Structure formats: C-alpha cells, structure tokens
Amino acid sequence: MPLLNMTVNGRPVSVEVAGDEFLAHVLRYTLGLTGTKIGCEEAECGACTVLVNGQPVDSCIFPALKAQGAEVLTIEGLAQNGELHPLQRAFVEYGAVQCGFCTPGFIMTAKALLDRSPQPTEEEIKSALKDTYCRCGCYLEIIDAIKVASGQSPTLTCSDGRLPRSPKALRVVGNPVPRPDAVAKVTGQAKYTDDYAFPNMLYGATLRAAYPHARIKHIDTSRARALPGVHAVLTHEDIPGDKHHGLIFNDWPVLCYDKVRYVGDAVAIVAAETPQLARQALELIEVEYEPLPVVTDPEQALAPDAPKVHQQGNLLKHIKVRKGDVAQGFAEADVIVEAEYRTPMYEHAFLEPECSIARVAEDGKIEVIVGSQIPYEDRRQIAKSLGVPEEQVRVKGAFVGGGFGGKEDIAAQIHAALLATATGRPVKVLYSRQESLRVHPKRHATVIRVKVGAKRDGRLVAVQVHILGDAGAYASLSDKVMTRAATHAAGPYEVPHVKVDCYTVYTNNPPAGAFRGFGVTQSAFAVESTMDILAHRLGMDPVELRRRNALRTGSTTSTGQVLRESVGLLECLDKVAAHIRRELRVEPDGAWWRPFPNPADPARVRAWGLAACYKNTGLGGGAPDRGGAEVEVLPDGRAVVRTAAAEIGQGLPAVLAIVVAEELGIPYQHVEVALPNTDVTPDGGPTTASRQTYINGNAARMAARRVRDILAWAACEELGASQDELEFREGFVHARGKRLPLGEVARLAREGGRQPLARAVFEAPPTAPLGREGDMHVGFSFGVQAVLVEVDTRTGEVVVLKAVSAHDIGRAINVLGLLGQIRGGIIMGIGNALTEEYPVEGGLPYCTTLSRYKMPSIRHTPEIVSYLVEDELSSGPYGAKGVGEIASIPTAAAVANAVYHAVGVRIHKTPVDQDWLLRTLKAKSA
Amino acid sequence: MGRWQHYYRPRTVQEVLEILAHYRGQARVVAGGTDLFVELLEKPPAFEALVDVTAIPELRTIYQEGDWIVVGAAVTHTEIVRSALIRQRGTALAEGCSVIGGPQVRNVATLGGNVVNALPAADGTVALLALDGEGQVARANGSAWHPLLDLFRGPGQSAVDPTRELLTALRFRATGPREASAFGRVMRPQGVALPILVAAATVRLNGAGTHIEEARVSLGPVAPTPFRAQRAEAVLRGAPPDAAVFRQAAEVTLQACSPRTSRYRATREYRVEMIRTLLPRVLETAVARARGETWASPRFEVADKYSSFGCWLGG
Structure with a gap:
C-alpha cells in the first residue's frame, strides 16, 4: 500500500493508505482523530470539514493520497496548550452546540473564514457556511459565535449585551448556562458510537430487500460464508429468540423470513474483518424472491381487493375522537369551511447515521453501545431476540448526533448483538447515510380533510376531521403518533362538537414512526390553515378568531380533558400579535395580514401569517410515565447525575445539572451528567413526547433533595445546628456562621453509615386512554408563531424573512437550550414548509442519497424573535413543561397562511411547490 | 477499499496519457471528484485506477x-x-x-x-x-x-x-470595452441541487450605447446539452438594448429549444416561464455592466437583511 506523508495538526504523519481511501477515514480510523465526523460521504453535509493547506474541504470524499505533503488541520488541532480557540469558546458560550455532531465541521469552516476575513459580515458568514448543515438548527447561535470570536457584537443578546435570562430565574434555574458537554463537543473529544473501537473488532453489514414487497423463496449464504475474512453470515434461522421487534406491535422481523415488506428490510447480516469485505460478502448472498404486488399508498391499501402487507389486513388502527354531536354542531353553524391537505413523508436526517457496537464483555454480558433514544427499551428488545434475560444485556449510551424521533426504533442493535454472540468478537454495524435514508422510519405522510363550522361571531361549533396516515411496512409508533394527530386535530381550541376519524394503514413504503411533533405537525398544518380560511370567510382578524376560541383555564379539550392550570395560549397569541402590529405600525384592530411589496423590488410581495398549536408533555393516554435518576455527591464536593434518559441534542444534561446545582447549592460547573448505562443508570424512559425535562427534571430534583437530606443529617451534628438552620450554597453547608464544604459533609455522611447518594423515580400523575374519562395528558405546552414571507411573483419562490414565536413552556430552566430548541424547531418547521420531502413511488424512495433531501441551511434561516410564556404546571419541575416538539409544529401552517396573505393562493400541500405556485398565480391573474 | 486499486497524481500531461494508455480503458481521469465520488456511491466503479490531474x-x-x-x-x-x-x-x-x-x-x-x-x-x-x-x-x-x-x-x-x-x-x-457578461439561475428548494434554469449572456454595445453590436446567450437545461441561443443572439444583434428586445430574445429562444418536464424538479411550463423571466434579467444586467452602470448580480437574492435582531423580552 502506498505511503501517505502529511502534517496533521502540526505533527508529521506517515501512514499506509489504500488507493481508494478518503482522508476522513484515515484521520478517524487510522489516526484515531475521531473529532472529524462523517455524515454523508457525499460532500453534502459538511460534518467532515477539515482544512487542507488552510482550505476547508469535505474530507469524506477527499482522496487521502491527494493530501500527500499537505498540512491538515482537524478540530483536535485547534485548541493550543489546553486553551480553547476563540471560536470554540464562543460556540460553547453562545449555545451554538446542540447534538454536536456538526460542530467540528462548523468550527473548521468558520476557522478558514476567519483566516481569510478576520471580521466577516453576516453575509460572508452565511456564504461560507452555506453547505454546512446543522439539523438541530443552531444557525443563528453559530452566526453569533463567529461574530463574537471575531470581536463583533452578537445579535441574540439583550440590550445590555447579555444572554437572555428568565425573569423568574433562581440561582441557576432560568439562567443562560452553557451545556455541560459543550467543551467535549467543540474539541472533538465527545465520543459518538462510531468513535469507539475495540481490539479484534469485526464490521457488520446488512443485506436489504431487493423489492418493496416480495416472498422470500430461498436464501443461500454459502458463497458469502466461504469468503475469507468473513466470520458470520446470519439469517432468520440464526435468531435464538424472538424473530420480531417493535415498540408497540411486535411486527418487524429482525431478519425477514417469509416476505420482505419494504426496501429497507433486513434479510441477512454479515460480520467480516473489514467493512469492505462485509459489503463484498453481501453481494455473494443469493436470495430468490417472488415479487408481490406493491401497496403504494393508504387509499389503495384500504381497497377491499388490495394486496395485504400483513396477514391481519392493512388497517393498522382506526382512531376515534368523539365529543358532543357534530351533526348538531354543523346544524347550528352559520359558516362551514371544508378543505383537504396533504403532507409528505419527511426524513429526520439526523447528521449521525445509526451505529451499534456489540461485544461479549469481560463479565460475560452482552454489551451494546448505541446512541439511541430509549436505552432500556433497546435492552428489552435485544434480550428478547437473543433469548436471554434482560440483565444479561447491557446497553451503554454514547453521544447522539441527533434523533428527532428517528432513533426510537431498533436499527442495528439486535443485529450487532447477534453477530457478536455468533463470532465471539466485538462487531460494529455502522449505517452509511444512504442506508440510513432507506431504512429508518419517517414522518407519516397524511391526507387530512377538515370541516369546521362556526357562528357568525367566530365561535367554533363543530370540527370534523378525517385523517389517513401512511404507516408504511411496520407499525413502529404509528398507533401513538396518529392518536396524537387525531386528538390535536381540532387545534388548541374549545369546540363543543368534535369528531375525528384517523386511519393508520400499512403499505409497502418505508415505515413511519416518531418524528418531532408526533402527528400533531401534520394535523396542525391542516386545522391552522382552515382556521385562516374561516377567519377570512367571516371577515375576521385571524388572531381574533383564535383568541375567541382559544383553550384557557377551565376549557375542555377535544378528548374531554378539563384544563385546570397552565394554559398560556392567550398570552402567546397576544405577544405575537402585538409584536407584528408594532413592527407594521398598525393599530390594535388594524389589518396586519395585508400584503406589501419589497421596497427594492415590488414584484416580491411580503406578508405575515400566523398559526397556533398545543402539544402534550409526556406520554399520557394511560401509559405509565416515569423516569429515574440517581444523584451522588463525590468526596471533592462535585455531584454526578445518572440516568438512562437519552440526550439527543435537546439539552437534557444542562437541565439535570441545573436542577441538581440549584437543589444542592453547588456551582453548576460542579455537576457532571453520566451517559446512559443500563447496569448503572436508572431507567429514564424514552426521549420522546417532549417529556425529559418534565419527567427526569423532576426525578433529578427529587434525588437531589434526598441527597441533600442525607447531607443535612450529616452536617447538623458537625455544625451543631438543626436541619432547618442549614443553608446549601456555593458548595458549602452554612449554619451559625460556620460552613462546611459539601465534599466534607459527604465524607461525614459516609462515616456515619449513609451514602451521599440517592435514587428517585418520578411518576407522572396518572392519565386516561383516549375515549375514557379522565385527563389524557398531564399537561400541554402552547405555541404561536408568525412568519413574514416574501413571494417572488415572477418565480414562485418563497422565503421566510422573519419569525416571531411565543411559547408557553411552563417555566424556563435551561434558557440557552430552550431558545435553541425553539429556534431550531422553527427552522425545522421551515424545512417542512419549504424544502423537505421524501417522495416514494411504487415503494421506491426517491431520496436514495442525502443530495436528494434538502434540509434547511443557514440560507433558509430567518431572523427569529422568541417570547417565552411561563405559565407553570404544578407537577413540572419548577413548573416546567416540554418544548422539544411544540417549537416546530405551527411553522408550516404559519408559512402557508402568510403565502395566502401575500398572493392569495392557499397552500394545501407541503412543501410549497414554487412551480405549482407560479402556475397557479398565472392562472389566477389570467 | 476495493473500489479502485490505485490513485495516481502525476505531474505532467504526458504522464497522465501514459498511465491511461497502460491501463487500456481500466483507468480514468479524475479532478476534484465531487461529482464522481458521489456517483460511485450508487454505481460501482468500472476501473482499476484513478488518475488525479490536479497536481499538474x-x-x-x-x-x-x-x-x-x-x-x-x-x-x-x-x-x-x-x-x-x-x-x-x-x-x-x-x-x-x-x-x-x-x-x-x-x-x-x-x-x-x-x-x-x-x-x-x-x-x-x-x-x-x-x-x-x-x-x-x-x-x-x-x-x-x-x-x-x-x-x-x-x-x-x-x-x-x-x-x-x-x-x-x-x-x-475576454470581454473588452463596452462589453460585459452576466449569469443567473433559478433553483428549487427541494431535491437535488441542480438548477431549474441557468442563463448567461455576453453583450457588446456600440459606442453610443444605443445598440447591441454583439451578443452571446446560453441556457440550460433546455436541450440534451448546454444550449447556445443563436436565435436570441440574432434578435439582439443590432437591436436597442431594451425590455421589448429582451422579451423577444426570450420568445425566439423558446421556439428554438425544448425545455422538458423533469420529475421532482420542474414542469416544462415552469421552465418556459423561467426563460421568460430569467433571460431578460440576465441581459439587462449584462447591458448595465457593459455601460459601466452596475456590477449588480442578477441572482435572486435569498433574503433581505434586517438591521436588528430581536431579543427575548421574557415573561
């Protein structure tokens, strides 16, 4: 093999490389510089950016031998003598890091920019970062960080130059503190699953279905097994336990046996000495198929003579929401509006593709390292298929490069464990971006018909909704997702008569599952578009129509839940409406929705549009919802929080550290948050349903208080004070003019026979299933967003220039993370509205590469103004509710409503098709 | 990794030709590779060696x-x-x-x-x-x-x-006195980053700036290969550089080329409309530049800049 001589981070390096090896591989796998990430191998995402002779390049497709004699700089070479580079410091401080997978690429791209242009303008920054993607959507924070690092003023700060804090801020709670893992992420030290390696490790690969729907007649693996370097080739016959997995319905074959039902189905798995050999072995596996007719869409699937995807039929579930009598409601209505909407499948496009590493550990247990959203659920499903008790399996978390719901289902966890047990060696199964696009569940494509009846004064009297959701080949979380779509389908309004029928249906398309917003994203688009149609039909201000019907304390939801507290919707509406009116200088009763031209180019027309929404916090629907956390105070006075609640970028470690620091009275920096490990960390439940701050924020708070009680017991005697005289602050226990360091108190507790450690499980108040009496959810967050769009009437292009949001999140704990979630959610919502779609035809996805799926870039990022409404929920930690999903739910409808206000064309289908829009405009003016 | 065995970085054109000759069709030239390596994700390579020409x-x-x-x-x-x-x-x-x-x-x-x-x-x-x-x-x-x-x-x-x-x-x-060129394109926000339409033009004005002496116009994708709009050039040559002439240039171009509907990208009607929109704008910019009036780009700017970002007001 040829020798590659180069300088990496100032050190000469000489390594053997293969002729077809790319630089990112050499850096990561030969040199162990895993700070450089691989997100796509298509030069699309920019996560792999390194500097070669000072120039940023995508190292994932940069031939290694091209770096012969070059100077290469990676993220690991940026900090000097332990001192962070100004860019790294600013990224940490200004919240420009969430999941962190894109962070090294951004910092390296920004470094090259600053080397050329020490004080770049905002336009230069956007131009430089145009093709570097952050799926968490920290673009505005990144711009700020680059400004700060280059000595300019940030823009997301308040007039006093400081980052915003909550008016209800406590000592730590409500203050803008950096993430505890931010430094590890900006230096490239944070380890994601693929960054781990074990001696003797093998590499797995998966044979995928050749057809979207076919009977498997025969599988012959003999030629693959015979290939030297191949250590295992497994099929369904080699699964000792359950041959299926599934989060609710156990319907998804670990390895297919009778049929394949979509193109991402796994048929066989291989472990070999190298990833190349493993892939080569796949080509030697012979599968004889009998292609079957393909069920391509839910309408077709429900036809009586449709081919069956599963034996029990294609209707997975019919979900009904009933309140009052819609027939009576419509009879009372003065105005009735009906409309139909379509939303496509969307792809999560988390920048870190799925990866699992399994090995038989020194203690004999099967250990799986995986960045998933539900570590304990992974453990259950792995054990079930291996046919071993759950305690025999240990799932260890790693840093997770984004999830958004797409890492809830099993990916390669079971496959890796099967291969590791079969070979007795560690096995890594890493999906390529292209495999990831093909395999994991998407957002449900829907067809939604809405019928709304109202009185002349705007009062809603009846809402009837029909939803058809494409579940794809397997159930995944379809039942719950579509239930959420249905229960929220009448919008955040009090409506006396509601009837929703939601059908979720099997097809041979990729499965649909959890995706930020969880069904509500789709139904909110439909109902909020319809609310605007109704407002204009009634000649009413869309804000006023919503105000009149908005849920408030004492209201009853569509499922019959009486809201007793924490309903900040009206305040959200008022804040956003006031902002738009201020900006447009219109009177409180003035028409803020009128279009106006871009002053420099009148053919580009602008207008505001608005939408409201609500979203449950927590699982609800009768599901037991609990999470556990453990807090320990170490001898040096620092504290550790342990929970298997997955952090996927949303900021949970900051929430946990803030809560513990607040309760123990120690500096925030003194709290460490451990990664999940099912042997050590208590079950935190799934990272889903915007629940982690609420559930595990509570659990950590309870555990911290228990530890504090233990410490108080130990400190009393030493300080000669009673418990209520003690004060925990600044890392000391104070009483009677004396103080003891917390570490010392922890030691005293140990000596006294009590460990300064406590576990707590927070159990959410019970909820009732849909259709039964009682509260379906513990609480709801509320959100209102308005966007200013500009439509180019010559091209049909739509741009969001500005977004204003107000969210009632109960209480702001982790302000930096909270605002990051909101801004990122809005940007993802803009993706839903304008850039993203995952079309499937005949069961074949169009987006076989990331280059065919456009997520919003820094170029799509508008100015964002965010208001927070803190209407506390009594069962939440300090009153907090969830924010993860609510931030992205109303955006698409707000964009559609703004487009209507700008050019008078109603968008019934996302994303907005500029081609269609222009043709419609032309037809309208003709 | 088994895709190709060898990666050469020769220093001269002669060496490139020798390597290619040696491999008899089993080696191919590569430069930046940003298209080739992505294509190869979905289509296995049919060669043993790559010859990188970027070090020449x-x-x-x-x-x-x-x-x-x-x-x-x-x-x-x-x-x-x-x-x-x-x-x-x-x-x-x-x-x-x-x-x-x-x-x-x-x-x-x-x-x-x-x-x-x-x-x-x-x-x-x-x-x-x-x-x-x-x-x-x-x-x-x-x-x-x-x-x-x-x-x-x-x-x-x-x-x-x-x-x-x-x-x-x-x-x-090279463009000379009273001569300039311009480029513009229309993109679609979804799917592959291939333009829906690109157009470029070079114009040379007479001394008084009243007429176009020479024009060259190109477009894509409106034909199987990049397209030179010769009919538009004929219309422009000798004509005054005004909006009516630019519109006419677009109309005669439409008669000469055949924009297609391409799935997930654009309909034929939309492309036709974009030729009518983009071509005059590109010509306008080229003329303005030839007059020395402006260096403005005809690209449709993504967003206007707002002077002040909002701050969270709380509560």
Missing part, C-alpha cells in the same frame, strides 16, 4: 493570451471566483462558479470537471458558453482546441473520453 502545474493556472483568457482544467471554482481577471473580463464565469456548492466543494471542484461531467445545466459550463468558450483536449497523438459545444454528446455524456484523453484547459474571449 500547467492545469492549475489562469492567464491571458491575446484576446483569450486561459483557465487550466484543474483550476478550482474558488480560484476562478477569486481571480480578478475573470471577475472583470469573464464575469459570468465567476458568477456561475460562485453558486456551486459551499466553499468545501468549490475548493476542490474544477471547471474542467464541470465541463467533462457534461450536465446540460452546469453553472460554470453554461457561463463559459456565453463567453464563447473553447476546450483543449490532450490525446496520445497531440493536443487541440475545440469549440465548447463540440465537447458534449448528450446529458452527462462528454466527447472527452476520460479513459483515453484529458481536458487540459478552457479559454474564453
């Missing part, structure tokens, strides 16, 4: 030779965008090259690669066509210049066989 010094230079500006085939998009010579005297090319990808891609992707990849809507290529570009191809039996259009056989099909020959340079006629 003569392929990396930009220089003026009489009326021509010569751009080495391995000059990167970044180098083109930063070249003062090209920005001033081949503005459309600098613009076309500036919109491709982000800096990471532009730092390695080459103009030669853009031409040999032969996509009918390639930004750099369409711009070069409006500048009367030519390409120099080196073969075992010598080297020759060809009009740019002769280098295309069909969509994605180049007349340059990368297993036997290589494109060594591109050249175009």
Whole structure:
C-alpha cells in the first residue's frame, strides 16, 4: 500500500493508505482523530470539514493520497496548550452546540473564514457556511459565535449585551448556562458510537430487500460464508429468540423470513474483518424472491381487493375522537369551511447515521453501545431476540448526533448483538447515510380533510376531521403518533362538537414512526390553515378568531380533558400579535395580514401569517410515565447525575445539572451528567413526547433533595445546628456562621453509615386512554408563531424573512437550550414548509442519497424573535413543561397562511411547490 | 477499499496519457471528484485506477493570451471566483462558479470537471458558453482546441473520453470595452441541487450605447446539452438594448429549444416561464455592466437583511 506523508495538526504523519481511501477515514480510523465526523460521504453535509493547506474541504470524499505533503488541520488541532480557540469558546458560550455532531465541521469552516476575513459580515458568514448543515438548527447561535470570536457584537443578546435570562430565574434555574458537554463537543473529544473501537473488532453489514414487497423463496449464504475474512453470515434461522421487534406491535422481523415488506428490510447480516469485505460478502448472498404486488399508498391499501402487507389486513388502527354531536354542531353553524391537505413523508436526517457496537464483555454480558433514544427499551428488545434475560444485556449510551424521533426504533442493535454472540468478537454495524435514508422510519405522510363550522361571531361549533396516515411496512409508533394527530386535530381550541376519524394503514413504503411533533405537525398544518380560511370567510382578524376560541383555564379539550392550570395560549397569541402590529405600525384592530411589496423590488410581495398549536408533555393516554435518576455527591464536593434518559441534542444534561446545582447549592460547573448505562443508570424512559425535562427534571430534583437530606443529617451534628438552620450554597453547608464544604459533609455522611447518594423515580400523575374519562395528558405546552414571507411573483419562490414565536413552556430552566430548541424547531418547521420531502413511488424512495433531501441551511434561516410564556404546571419541575416538539409544529401552517396573505393562493400541500405556485398565480391573474 | 486499486497524481500531461494508455480503458481521469465520488456511491466503479490531474502545474493556472483568457482544467471554482481577471473580463464565469456548492466543494471542484461531467445545466459550463468558450483536449497523438459545444454528446455524456484523453484547459474571449457578461439561475428548494434554469449572456454595445453590436446567450437545461441561443443572439444583434428586445430574445429562444418536464424538479411550463423571466434579467444586467452602470448580480437574492435582531423580552 502506498505511503501517505502529511502534517496533521502540526505533527508529521506517515501512514499506509489504500488507493481508494478518503482522508476522513484515515484521520478517524487510522489516526484515531475521531473529532472529524462523517455524515454523508457525499460532500453534502459538511460534518467532515477539515482544512487542507488552510482550505476547508469535505474530507469524506477527499482522496487521502491527494493530501500527500499537505498540512491538515482537524478540530483536535485547534485548541493550543489546553486553551480553547476563540471560536470554540464562543460556540460553547453562545449555545451554538446542540447534538454536536456538526460542530467540528462548523468550527473548521468558520476557522478558514476567519483566516481569510478576520471580521466577516453576516453575509460572508452565511456564504461560507452555506453547505454546512446543522439539523438541530443552531444557525443563528453559530452566526453569533463567529461574530463574537471575531470581536463583533452578537445579535441574540439583550440590550445590555447579555444572554437572555428568565425573569423568574433562581440561582441557576432560568439562567443562560452553557451545556455541560459543550467543551467535549467543540474539541472533538465527545465520543459518538462510531468513535469507539475495540481490539479484534469485526464490521457488520446488512443485506436489504431487493423489492418493496416480495416472498422470500430461498436464501443461500454459502458463497458469502466461504469468503475469507468473513466470520458470520446470519439469517432468520440464526435468531435464538424472538424473530420480531417493535415498540408497540411486535411486527418487524429482525431478519425477514417469509416476505420482505419494504426496501429497507433486513434479510441477512454479515460480520467480516473489514467493512469492505462485509459489503463484498453481501453481494455473494443469493436470495430468490417472488415479487408481490406493491401497496403504494393508504387509499389503495384500504381497497377491499388490495394486496395485504400483513396477514391481519392493512388497517393498522382506526382512531376515534368523539365529543358532543357534530351533526348538531354543523346544524347550528352559520359558516362551514371544508378543505383537504396533504403532507409528505419527511426524513429526520439526523447528521449521525445509526451505529451499534456489540461485544461479549469481560463479565460475560452482552454489551451494546448505541446512541439511541430509549436505552432500556433497546435492552428489552435485544434480550428478547437473543433469548436471554434482560440483565444479561447491557446497553451503554454514547453521544447522539441527533434523533428527532428517528432513533426510537431498533436499527442495528439486535443485529450487532447477534453477530457478536455468533463470532465471539466485538462487531460494529455502522449505517452509511444512504442506508440510513432507506431504512429508518419517517414522518407519516397524511391526507387530512377538515370541516369546521362556526357562528357568525367566530365561535367554533363543530370540527370534523378525517385523517389517513401512511404507516408504511411496520407499525413502529404509528398507533401513538396518529392518536396524537387525531386528538390535536381540532387545534388548541374549545369546540363543543368534535369528531375525528384517523386511519393508520400499512403499505409497502418505508415505515413511519416518531418524528418531532408526533402527528400533531401534520394535523396542525391542516386545522391552522382552515382556521385562516374561516377567519377570512367571516371577515375576521385571524388572531381574533383564535383568541375567541382559544383553550384557557377551565376549557375542555377535544378528548374531554378539563384544563385546570397552565394554559398560556392567550398570552402567546397576544405577544405575537402585538409584536407584528408594532413592527407594521398598525393599530390594535388594524389589518396586519395585508400584503406589501419589497421596497427594492415590488414584484416580491411580503406578508405575515400566523398559526397556533398545543402539544402534550409526556406520554399520557394511560401509559405509565416515569423516569429515574440517581444523584451522588463525590468526596471533592462535585455531584454526578445518572440516568438512562437519552440526550439527543435537546439539552437534557444542562437541565439535570441545573436542577441538581440549584437543589444542592453547588456551582453548576460542579455537576457532571453520566451517559446512559443500563447496569448503572436508572431507567429514564424514552426521549420522546417532549417529556425529559418534565419527567427526569423532576426525578433529578427529587434525588437531589434526598441527597441533600442525607447531607443535612450529616452536617447538623458537625455544625451543631438543626436541619432547618442549614443553608446549601456555593458548595458549602452554612449554619451559625460556620460552613462546611459539601465534599466534607459527604465524607461525614459516609462515616456515619449513609451514602451521599440517592435514587428517585418520578411518576407522572396518572392519565386516561383516549375515549375514557379522565385527563389524557398531564399537561400541554402552547405555541404561536408568525412568519413574514416574501413571494417572488415572477418565480414562485418563497422565503421566510422573519419569525416571531411565543411559547408557553411552563417555566424556563435551561434558557440557552430552550431558545435553541425553539429556534431550531422553527427552522425545522421551515424545512417542512419549504424544502423537505421524501417522495416514494411504487415503494421506491426517491431520496436514495442525502443530495436528494434538502434540509434547511443557514440560507433558509430567518431572523427569529422568541417570547417565552411561563405559565407553570404544578407537577413540572419548577413548573416546567416540554418544548422539544411544540417549537416546530405551527411553522408550516404559519408559512402557508402568510403565502395566502401575500398572493392569495392557499397552500394545501407541503412543501410549497414554487412551480405549482407560479402556475397557479398565472392562472389566477389570467 | 476495493473500489479502485490505485490513485495516481502525476505531474505532467504526458504522464497522465501514459498511465491511461497502460491501463487500456481500466483507468480514468479524475479532478476534484465531487461529482464522481458521489456517483460511485450508487454505481460501482468500472476501473482499476484513478488518475488525479490536479497536481499538474500547467492545469492549475489562469492567464491571458491575446484576446483569450486561459483557465487550466484543474483550476478550482474558488480560484476562478477569486481571480480578478475573470471577475472583470469573464464575469459570468465567476458568477456561475460562485453558486456551486459551499466553499468545501468549490475548493476542490474544477471547471474542467464541470465541463467533462457534461450536465446540460452546469453553472460554470453554461457561463463559459456565453463567453464563447473553447476546450483543449490532450490525446496520445497531440493536443487541440475545440469549440465548447463540440465537447458534449448528450446529458452527462462528454466527447472527452476520460479513459483515453484529458481536458487540459478552457479559454474564453475576454470581454473588452463596452462589453460585459452576466449569469443567473433559478433553483428549487427541494431535491437535488441542480438548477431549474441557468442563463448567461455576453453583450457588446456600440459606442453610443444605443445598440447591441454583439451578443452571446446560453441556457440550460433546455436541450440534451448546454444550449447556445443563436436565435436570441440574432434578435439582439443590432437591436436597442431594451425590455421589448429582451422579451423577444426570450420568445425566439423558446421556439428554438425544448425545455422538458423533469420529475421532482420542474414542469416544462415552469421552465418556459423561467426563460421568460430569467433571460431578460440576465441581459439587462449584462447591458448595465457593459455601460459601466452596475456590477449588480442578477441572482435572486435569498433574503433581505434586517438591521436588528430581536431579543427575548421574557415573561
């Protein structure tokens, strides 16, 4: 093999490389510089950016031998003598890091920019970062960080130059503190699953279905097994336990046996000495198929003579929401509006593709390292298929490069464990971006018909909704997702008569599952578009129509839940409406929705549009919802929080550290948050349903208080004070003019026979299933967003220039993370509205590469103004509710409503098709 | 990794030709690789060796030779965008090259690669066509210049066989006094980042600025290969540079070319409408530049800038 001589981070390096090896591989796998990430191998995402002779390049497709004699700089070479580079410091401080997978690429791209242009303008920054993607959507924070690092003023700060804090801020709670893992992420030290390696490790690969729907007649693996370097080739016959997995319905074959039902189905798995050999072995596996007719869409699937995807039929579930009598409601209505909407499948496009590493550990247990959203659920499903008790399996978390719901289902966890047990060696199964696009569940494509009846004064009297959701080949979380779509389908309004029928249906398309917003994203688009149609039909201000019907304390939801507290919707509406009116200088009763031209180019027309929404916090629907956390105070006075609640970028470690620091009275920096490990960390439940701050924020708070009680017991005697005289602050226990360091108190507790450690499980108040009496959810967050769009009437292009949001999140704990979630959610919502779609035809996805799926870039990022409404929920930690999903739910409808206000064309289908829009405009003016 | 065995980085054109000859069709030329390596994700390679031409010094230079500006085939998009010579005297090319990808891609992707990849809507290529570009191809039996259009056989099909020959340079006629070029494109926010339409034009005005003396117009994708709109050029030649003439230029172009509906990208009707919208705008900009009025880009700007960002007001 040829020798590659180069300088990496100032050190000469000489390594053997293969002729077809790319630089990112050499850096990561030969040199162990895993700070450089691989997100796509298509030069699309920019996560792999390194500097070669000072120039940023995508190292994932940069031939290694091209770096012969070059100077290469990676993220690991940026900090000097332990001192962070100004860019790294600013990224940490200004919240420009969430999941962190894109962070090294951004910092390296920004470094090259600053080397050329020490004080770049905002336009230069956007131009430089145009093709570097952050799926968490920290673009505005990144711009700020680059400004700060280059000595300019940030823009997301308040007039006093400081980052915003909550008016209800406590000592730590409500203050803008950096993430505890931010430094590890900006230096490239944070380890994601693929960054781990074990001696003797093998590499797995998966044979995928050749057809979207076919009977498997025969599988012959003999030629693959015979290939030297191949250590295992497994099929369904080699699964000792359950041959299926599934989060609710156990319907998804670990390895297919009778049929394949979509193109991402796994048929066989291989472990070999190298990833190349493993892939080569796949080509030697012979599968004889009998292609079957393909069920391509839910309408077709429900036809009586449709081919069956599963034996029990294609209707997975019919979900009904009933309140009052819609027939009576419509009879009372003065105005009735009906409309139909379509939303496509969307792809999560988390920048870190799925990866699992399994090995038989020194203690004999099967250990799986995986960045998933539900570590304990992974453990259950792995054990079930291996046919071993759950305690025999240990799932260890790693840093997770984004999830958004797409890492809830099993990916390669079971496959890796099967291969590791079969070979007795560690096995890594890493999906390529292209495999990831093909395999994991998407957002449900829907067809939604809405019928709304109202009185002349705007009062809603009846809402009837029909939803058809494409579940794809397997159930995944379809039942719950579509239930959420249905229960929220009448919008955040009090409506006396509601009837929703939601059908979720099997097809041979990729499965649909959890995706930020969880069904509500789709139904909110439909109902909020319809609310605007109704407002204009009634000649009413869309804000006023919503105000009149908005849920408030004492209201009853569509499922019959009486809201007793924490309903900040009206305040959200008022804040956003006031902002738009201020900006447009219109009177409180003035028409803020009128279009106006871009002053420099009148053919580009602008207008505001608005939408409201609500979203449950927590699982609800009768599901037991609990999470556990453990807090320990170490001898040096620092504290550790342990929970298997997955952090996927949303900021949970900051929430946990803030809560513990607040309760123990120690500096925030003194709290460490451990990664999940099912042997050590208590079950935190799934990272889903915007629940982690609420559930595990509570659990950590309870555990911290228990530890504090233990410490108080130990400190009393030493300080000669009673418990209520003690004060925990600044890392000391104070009483009677004396103080003891917390570490010392922890030691005293140990000596006294009590460990300064406590576990707590927070159990959410019970909820009732849909259709039964009682509260379906513990609480709801509320959100209102308005966007200013500009439509180019010559091209049909739509741009969001500005977004204003107000969210009632109960209480702001982790302000930096909270605002990051909101801004990122809005940007993802803009993706839903304008850039993203995952079309499937005949069961074949169009987006076989990331280059065919456009997520919003820094170029799509508008100015964002965010208001927070803190209407506390009594069962939440300090009153907090969830924010993860609510931030992205109303955006698409707000964009559609703004487009209507700008050019008078109603968008019934996302994303907005500029081609269609222009043709419609032309037809309208003709 | 089994995709190809060898990766060569020769220093001379002669060496490239020798390696290609040695492999008898089993080796091919690569430059930036930003298209090739992505294509290979879905299509296994049919060659044993890659011959990287980006280390050949003569392929990396930009220089003026009489009326021509010569751009080495391995000059990167970044180098083109930063070249003062090209920005001033081949503005459309600098613009076309500036919109491709982000800096990471532009730092390695080459103009030669853009031409040999032969996509009918390639930004750099369409711009070069409006500048009367030519390409120099080196073969075992010598080297020759060809009009740019002769280098295309069909969509994605180049007349340059990368297993036997290589494109060594591109050249175009530098714009002179009262002469300028411009480039514009329309994108779709979804799906692949291939333009729905690109258009470029070069115009030369008479001394008084009342008439167009010479015009060259190019477009893509409106035909299987990058398209030179000769009928539009005929309309423009000798005509006053006004909106009615530009509109007419677009109309005669529509008669001469055949934009298609392409799934997930654009309908034929939309492309027709975009020719009517974009072409006049590009011509307008080129004329304004020829008059020395403006250097404004005809690209549709993504968003206007707001002066103040909001701050969270709390509560």
